[in-house]
Amino acid sequence: MRPADLILLLVIFAIMYFLLIRPQQKKLKEHQTMLAALRRGDQVITQGGLVAKVVKVKDDSNEVEVEIADGVKVRVIKSTITTVMNKTEPAKT
Structure with missing residues (x-):
């Protein structure tokens, strides 16, 4: 060569x-x-196209609980979240 x-x-x-x-x-x-940086109250879009609001972020697992309609909560894998549309401000204590 x-x-x-x-x-x-x-x-x-x-x-x-x-x-x-x-x-x-x-x-x-x-x-x-x-x-x-996901936190409760963020509005997100999943890979499946669902627009949802984060209800609970589980630190010890790879899951997030989101609400897709009033009273309808589902668990999704964090990595399937593609976009955070509306970011909430941290609560002031």
């Missing part, structure tokens, strides 16, 4: 890293930060 071929291979790998891998890692980190 010639040195020019090796340099070309490294350049192609660097381009792939900056165009594909790095943005995907950044997006994943932002999603994890969003999920860690």
